[in-house]
Amino acid sequence: MSAHPEGQATPGGSEPVPVDPALGDAMRALLGPIARLALAQGVSFAALEEMMKEAFVDEAVKAQPAQAPSRLVSRISVATGLNRREVTRLTRQQRAIRAVRASPATEVFTRWMTDPQWCEGAGEPKPLPRVAPADGAPSFESLAHAVTRDVHPRSLLDELCRLGIAQLDDTTDTVRLVRNAFVPSDAQGPMLGFLGDNVGDHLMAAVSNVLAQEPPHFEQAVFADELSAESLVAIRSFVLGQWKSLMHGAVPLLEGLIEDDRQQGRRQDQRIRIGLYSYAADAALPSSAPDQVESKT
Numbered sequence: 001m002s003a004h005p006e007g008q009a010t011p012g013g014s015e016p017v018p019v020d021p022a023l024g025d026a027m028r029a030l031l032g033p034i035a036r037l038a039l040a041q042g043v044s045f046a047a048l049e050e051m052m053k054e055a056f057v058d059e060a061v062k063a064q065p066a067q068a069p070s071r072l073v074s075r076i077s078v079a080t081g082l083n084r085r086e087v088t089r090l091t092r093q094q095r096a097i098r099a100v101r102a103s104p105a106t107e108v109f110t111r112w113m114t115d116p117q118w119c120e121g122a123g124e125p126k127p128l129p130r131v132a133p134a135d136g137a138p139s140f141e142s143l144a145h146a147v148t149r150d151v152h153p154r155s156l157l158d159e160l161c162r163l164g165i166a167q168l169d170d171t172t173d174t175v176r177l178v179r180n181a182f183v184p185s186d187a188q189g190p191m192l193g194f195l196g197d198n199v200g201d202h203l204m205a206a207v208s209n210v211l212a213q214e215p216p217h218f219e220q221a222v223f224a225d226e227l228s229a230e231s232l233v234a235i236r237s238f239v240l241g242q243w244k245s246l247m248h249g250a251v252p253l254l255e256g257l258i259e260d261d262r263q264q265g266r267r268q269d270q271r272i273r274i275g276l277y278s279y280a281a282d283a284a285l286p287s288s289a290p291d292q293v294e295s296k297t
Contacts, residue, residue: 030203037195056080057090103190105159107147109166109182113244114251118143123248127176130157130168140175163190180244201273225283232280239278250274 019027038048060076076087112118112125118138120126132139144153157175160166167178202219209215227235254272261268 053080053082053086054090054093054095056082057087058095061091104148104151105156105163105165106182108144108156108160109177110247110251111147112143112177113180114248115146123244125177127174130173130175180240198273198275198277202275202277235278235280239276243276246274246276 034048037043038045057076057080060079061072063079064072064075073084073087073091076082076091077084080087082090112128118126118128126138128138128140128143130139131141140157141153144151144156147156157166157168161168165177165179165182166175168175205217205219209217209219258268
């Protein structure tokens with residue numbers, strides 16, 4: 001039996017190109033959660049392999065100089081290790097670009113959580129009458145109209161209630177939020193959408209920072225171990241408070257900048273996602289060091 005270094009096989013079937021050990025460790029850390037999701041959702045390795053081929057080819061196409069369209073298939077074949085027939089097949093497939101714009105329901109939730117017009121003095125979202133009262137006080141109807149005129153307020157309310165985000169009291173005809181984060185209770189589709197959007201952008205920021213000479217994106221985390229399960233309860237409360245603070249500060253700032261760009265006639269072709277996350281799990285190995293908190297870029 002002979003040993004071979006890890007790596008990507010070349011198109012001609014020769015020895016694989018060795019992969020840097022640190023890169024190999026990083027790739028395994030990224031692929032592990034993807035494999036877990038695929039197994040949990042019944043996605044076969046063959047289906048995942050096809051998606052990986054598509055991703056390889058798509059990214060290789062983006063990396064090609066726009067002014068050099070000749071021999072595109074050959075160059076992509078060399079870059080990816082896929083044979084020319086596979087590259088040709090994959091480049092001819094039509095794949096719709098996935099939308100990343102927030103849904104109207106998400107925008108209603110965000111406005112309700114952050115706009116003082118629909119919040120109490122402490123920044124908590126107000127319970128709202130479903131329809132606008134005679135005195136013109138804030139209502140769910142006016143909130144929905146402030147976000148979009150393309151979707152009927154009742155349709156937006158039904159969607160928020162369906163997702164377990166809001167609740168309608170039929171007795172008082174009043175609507176209130178029952179969650180402080182837009183995390184649907186039983187909607188697999190939206191949850192998978194959040195996974196693709198949020199983790200996709202986070203991962204793209206991290207990868208871009210690794211590949212660039214000067215990191216273009218903010219991407220940091222704080223790590224600590226030797227904590228108890230009881231301590232995690234306090235940490236979750238702390239993180240939720242930080243998220244509320246971030247959202248209340250970021251949303252008005254972003255809306256103001258969007259409006260300023262519109263008034264100044266600037267080209268509005270950029271997007272940004274600002275997130276906060278936490279992840280807790282059993283420590284894989286006992287730490288030999290005392291209590292530690294590490295800041296990571």
